[in-house]
Amino acid sequence: MNKDLRAFSYVYIPATQPVQETLEQKIESVNPRDLIAGAFAKKGFIILPSVDERFRAKTLMVGYGQGRGRSVTLREVTIQLVSAETGELVATVTSEGLGVTEVDRIEYAITRALEALLK
Template sequence: MKKRNLFLFYIVVILFFTGCVSLKDVSVYKNEEISEYKYALINSTESLTSNVGTTINGVYVSEGKTVNPRDIISGYLMKRGFIIITEISDDIKDKTLIVNYGESGRRNILFGYTTEVTLQFISAGTKNLVCSSTAEGIGDREADDIKKAITRALEAVFEE
């Protein structure tokens, strides 16, 4: 009985400290309004798979999650009314954004780390930076970190 109570105590302590992690504020830099654009070309990104494994009754069980940053960005922009294109033609380049994604940092916290991502929105017509956004994310796995960070970065860009 004492072992069970001690185990429950450790679980409560871990959950308490994990819930106290605060993410850095999202950083957004805007040169012009993104609402002036209608099309987006999102550069390809590699999928990331995060695996977590455990042994249950002597059998190793692994569970994985996969995320492709381009898919998250595409879905969000489509929901906002953007038309996702695969190449830029001269007749629409002034209304087209080129979107770049990059992992820009990692910060150690109590029981893990946060992942930071940066998104760039570049005018296809002028090649100037329209906007950039940097955000952190934290989740159960690295794939969750990235998904949350991208979502936070995009929400900050389109905040009214």
């Protein structure tokens, strides 16, 4: 954490591809953007559809990436928050998620990462 998140009111989160998995003729799916947007909205941030020049000084841009965890049953995610005004890194967090399915692993990893960022 390089800067207090309370200095920001808006968040821009680019689109992400959903993670889908078929289990016993049932399709499970999770879109990382939706999880991230929900967590920020819950904390009072306004989710923007694009970076708006009027709110640039108070806007965080969210970067999201996935990697393999330390084992087959783990999934690693990294979330970065960048100031839309200056381009400086405000915060970054990496977390692993453990679960039975790939969807579970992504959900747990994102949830753990956001809990650490938004506490």
